[in-house]
Each structure stands twice: as structure tokens, then as C-alpha cells.
Amino acid sequence: MSAPSQADILAALQSQGSLRAKNPPKTVPHAHLASSAPDSLTNTAAEGSSSSTRTNSRKLYCPREGCSCVIIGPGAAEWIEADASLIPAEEGSPFTNDKITPSRGYWFVTGSPFAFDNIGFSRAVEVAEALPASAPGVEGATGRVKWLICAECDLGPLGWSFEGGKEAWLAVDRLRYEDK
Numbered sequence: 001m002s003a004p005s006q007a008d009i010l011a012a013l014q015s016q017g018s019l020r021a022k023n024p025p026k027t028v029p030h031a032h033l034a035s036s037a038p039d040s041l042t043n044t045a046a047e048g049s050s051s052s053t054r055t056n057s058r059k060l061y062c063p064r065e066g067c068s069c070v071i072i073g074p075g076a077a078e079w080i081e082a083d084a085s086l087i088p089a090e091e092g093s094p095f096t097n098d099k100i101t102p103s104r105g106y107w108f109v110t111g112s113p114f115a116f117d118n119i120g121f122s123r124a125v126e127v128a129e130a131l132p133a134s135a136p137g138v139e140g141a142t143g144r145v146k147w148l149i150c151a152e153c154d155l156g157p158l159g160w161s162f163e164g165g166k167e168a169w170l171a172v173d174r175l176r177y178e179d180k
Contacts (some may be wrong), residue, residue, distance in 0.1 A: 010034070018168070025068050025178060026178070026179040027061050027068075027176040027178060028176065029063065030175060030176070031173075036047060038054055038105055041079070041105075042056060043055050043057045043151060052080055052110070053079055055079070056075065056076065056107060057075075057180075058074060058177045058180060059073055059177070060077070060170065060175045060177060061071045061175060061176040061178070061180075062152065062155055062158075062176065063158070064155045067152055067153045069150050070117040071117060071119060071150070071158065072119075072170070074111065074178075075115055076109065077107035077108060077109045077170065078109075078110075079105060079168075079172075080105070080106050080108045080136060081105055081106070083133070083135070084102060084134070087133060088172070092147060094161060105167075105171075106171055106172060107172060108136070108169055108170045109169070110168060115168075118150070118152065119150075121123050121146045121148065121149070122148075122149060122157070124144035124145065125144055125145050125146075125147070126144055126145070127159075127162075130145040141162045141165070142164070143162040143163060144163045146160065146161050146163055146167060147160055148160060158170055158175065159174070
């Protein structure tokens with residue numbers, strides 16, 4: 001039996017992509033949910049629990065229209081609040097302030113990169129050049145910053161983590177959400 005040719009492999013990969021595109025998930029941008037956030041995006045801790053943790057109640061998707069990459073599943077990230085607009089927006093970026101509704105909300109993900117369904121990482125950059133001192137995780141950070149990007153289309157940055165760390169932060173306003 002002979003090995004498949006490169007053309008056969010490419011055709012198989014393209015057909016998988018076209019199957020996904022035929023049944024894209026129903027998602028909404030953060031701007032459609034911003035007025036009711038965090039309530040419309042989170043589950044509160046179980047009744048009787050002493051914890052006040054609020055976790056994501058929906059799947060979080062890449063913000064690019066047409067990209068159906070699931071970044072993280074429900075219940076895998078905790079809602080926190082910090083300064084708005086911590087992540088830089090380059091000129092020409094889809095994340096400029098006139099294109100998104102800036103939020104003080106961030107999804108805090110712990111464990112490891114394997115807590116994500118799909119995520120990509122940039123090359124590491126120095127913390128002082130990348131994030132303000134007020135950003136979550138900066139105080140006491142020992143590694144350099146790695147920007148989080150969509151694993152399928154490379155759109156980003158969606159958030160950040162630290163080199164060698166087990167925590168990550170996703171900007172609430174840089175994601176799309178499962179439409180419920």
C-alpha cells in the first residue's frame with residue numbers, strides 16, 4: 001500500500017474545513033452582551049457555597065467572523081475585573097476602540113495551556129514592554145509575556161500568559177460567545 005500524496009492530504013484537510021464551515025456555531029460578539037455582562041456570561045457559585053467565583057457559562061470562540069475555533073469550554077474560566085484596555089491595539093487591528101466595546105472583564109484560566117480547547121501563543125516579549133504594571137499577574141511575574149492567539153486563524157492578541165506560568169487571561173471584549 002502506498003502513502004497518500006500531498007495533493008490527497010491537502011484535499012482531505014480542505015474537505016474537513018468545508019464541513020465545519022457548513023455548520024458554523026451560532027455566536028455573538030461581546031458588544032451584543034456587554035450591557036448585561038457579567039450576568040449574561042457567567043454562572044455564579046453553587047447556592048450555599050462560600051465561594052463567589054463566577055465562571056463562564058458559554059463556550060468562548062475566536063472573535064473573527066467565520067472562524068469557528070472554540071477557545072475554551074463552559075466552566076473553565078473565572079470572571080475577574082481589572083483595568084480596561086490592557087492589551088495593546090496596533091493600527092489596523094480589529095481590536096481598536098472604535099471596533100469593540102472595551103470591558104473591565106477578563107477570563108482567568110488556571111491549570112496549564114491544556115485548560116484551553118484551542119489556543120496559540122506568540123513569541124515571548126519582556127513584561128515591561130507588553131503590559132502595564134496594573135495588569136493581573138504582572139506583580140510577581142518571573143517570565144516574559146506570551147500573547148494568546150486563535151489556534152486556527154492566528155488572530156490576536158486575545159489575552160496573555162507568562163512564559164512558564166500556569167495562568168492566563170483572556171479579554172472579555174476580544175471574544176465571541178455561544179448564542180444561547
